[in-house]
Amino acid sequence: MASKVAFKGLEDWLLATPNTLNRFPVSPSANVLVVAAISFLFFSFFVIPYLLSPLRPIPGPFLARYTNLYRLYHTTRGSFHLHIAQLHKKYGPVVLIGPNTVDIDHPDLVKVVFGASTKQKAEWKKTEFYQSSSTRDKETGEIMYNLFSQIDPELHAKWKRPVAKYYSAAAVAKVERKMDEVVHLFCRELEKRICGEKGKGGMDLGNWIVYYTWDVIGNVTFSQPLGYLQEGRDFDSTVSTAEKTLDYFAFITAIPWLDYVFDKNRIMRIGPPSFNPIVGLSVGHIMKRFQADQSKEQKDRSVDYLDMFLEAKQEWPDVVDDAMIIRYTLSNMIAGADTTSSVIKTAIYYSLKADGRWEKLREELEKAGVTREMCPVSYKNARSVPYLEGLVRESMRILPGIALGLERYVPAGGFKLPSEHYLPEGTAVAMNPYVLCRNRGVWGEDVEEFKPERWLRFEGETETKYQDRLQAMNNADLTFGAGSRMCLGKHLGLMQIYKGLATLALLYDIELVDKGMEWKVTNSFFVRQEGLEVRMKKRA
Structure with a gap:
């Protein structure tokens, strides 16, 4: 009709x-x-x-049945997470969002779709959704995929194997000293520029958190902060360029082949701003390391990720060449800063929104024996404080770093959903972390409330019931992905988050300039926020 x-x-x-x-x-x-x-x-x-189409019985918006332009339009508005949440409220746990794309809100299927289930017979492979987050070499024309954008499972496993050990919790501990150096720099610049009388009119702490995470990644990767904290600004436009590039990535995920019209066009590249400045930065540091006296330089500094990548080149010469080292450093730079800063900003914003929550964090730290004299707080000590654990986990739940649907193709044989809808082989299935983290069956009726205590054991709750509830929440958490494609830098990102929050809470009194004012959240490829306007002073 x-x-x-x-x-x-x-x-x-x-x-x-x-x-x-x-x-x-x-x-x-x-x-x-x-x-x-x-x-x-x-x-x-x-x-x-x-x-x-065999997907006709699945409910969804009228236009989404015919064209991916529907999804492209809503993605470009920067609030796709809110839109998809409303679609699920209207249509239920299964929604058709494109002619061949279904978004599902079934937390119990995370292990199936993302390959974390040992009973799984066939792998659900990544769709072309991920490939736009790559670059094309100007000279050779070759597309340089990284560990995130490489969708071939065999190639991904081959690339990951030489460096996976460097991202374990034990390996990440080796670069904690470099992170401490940046935490010291972060605090020094805050006190110099925005603490006390200097910032009594209010300053955007969010910008400084972004500078902190970018400088951390620079220091742990190259033994050199990128300079944003010291300059107090995005002096080389790398941060703003990265934001624009991520806006493009979000836009192009709805119709991936358009990437070959705009960014990967061999005849004339139309746009967007690319990650080439970061590639150039990585190449410069690699060349400098090659030219340096390695034996002398190594004595003057602790190990960094470039050292680890060069070691991998020696151990895996058939896999790791100079181009692969650039891919590894690019993965560090792209994924290691923006998502981490997003979580820290969310934790601070919601802590300051509620009376006494920031002070409670400090009290819980001190109650656990973590004091200001121990700043920068070690990762081990920060992780020992249950309330900080709850605060971080709740921040990642209420506003995940990635709030677009993560996609996989249905494998051979098709798949029947719990709703009895049949998905044939090749159907793109999306699971959105923002939607999953609002599933009332897992999180309860207060899903819109920021509540760190939900991650702790409730009064009167048995240990068995708490562990079951915690396991259900962990199973529904896609903050770092799941299965074999789980984010390699998980421990590195968490270390930045825990250390930064614990140190700030112990050293500074912070308040929002206007507690009634809402900040602006933009759902780009990664979530970013604007408007963390605060007044802060160093504790006496």
């Missing part, structure tokens, strides 16, 4: 616009042929595929 109405409307419009058609010296029969041709194309590309 809908297709008949659409066709009739198209026919009426074409026949009723003589200024469009009659400007050409053609006969009335030619007009009919034009209408017929357009109608044929319309039916061929939109109506017939929909009528033949």
Whole structure:
């Protein structure tokens, strides 16, 4: 019925616009042929595929059934997480968001879709959603995929194997000293620029947190902060360029082949701003390391990730070459700063929104024996404080670093959902961390409330019941992905978060300039926030 109405409307419009058609010296029969041709194309590309689609029984928006332009439009608005949450409220746990894409809110299927289940017979492979977060080499024209954007499971495993050991909790502990150096720098610059009288009118602490995470990644990767804290600004536009590039990544995920029109165009690249400045930065540091006296330099500093990557090159010469080292450093730079800063900002914002929560964090730290004299707080000590654990986990729940649907293809044999909907092989299945973290079956009716205590054992709750509840929450948490493609830098990111929050809470009194004012959240490829306007002073 809908297709008949659409066709009739198209026919009426074409026949009723003589200024469009009659400007050409053609006969009335030619007009009919034009209408017929357009109608044929319309039916061929939109109506017939929909009528033949096995996904027809799945509910969803009308336009999403015919074209991915629907999803592209809502993604570009920067609030897709809110939109998809509303769609699930309207249509239920299974929603058709594109002609071949289904978004599901079934936390119990995370292990199946993302390959964390040992009973799984076939792998659900990544879709082209991820490939846009890569670069094309100007000289060779080769697309440089990284560990995140490489969708071939065999290649990904081959690339990951030489460096996986460097991201274990024990290996990350080796670079904690470099992180401490940046925490010291962070505090020094805060006190110099925005603490006390200097910042009594309010300053955007969010910008400084972004500078902190970028400088940390620079120091742990190259033994050199990138300079944003010291300069107090995005002096080389790398941060702003990264934001614009991520905006593009978000936009292009809805129709991935457009990436070959805009960014990967071999004839003339149209846009967007690329990560080439970060690639250039990585190449510069690698060349500098090659030229340096390694034996002398190593004595003057502790190990960093570039050392580890060069070691991997020695151990795995058939896999790791100079280009692969650039891929590894690029993965560190892209994924290690923005998502981490997002979590820290969320934790501070919601702590300051509620009276006494920031002070409670400090009290819980001190109660656990973690005091200001121990700053920068060690990762081990920070992780020993249950309330800080709850605060961090709740921050990642209420606003995950990635709030677009993470996609996988249904493997051979198809798959039947708990709703009895059948998904044939090749259907793209998306699971959105933001939606999963609001599933009332897992989190309860207070899902919209920021509540760190939900991660702790409730009064009167048995240990068995608490562990079962905690396991259900962990199973529904896609903050770092799941299965074999889980974020390699998880421990590195968490170390930045825990150390930064614990140190800030112990050293500074912080308050929002306007507690009633809401900040702005933009759902780009990663979530970013603006408007963390605070006043802060160093504790006496």
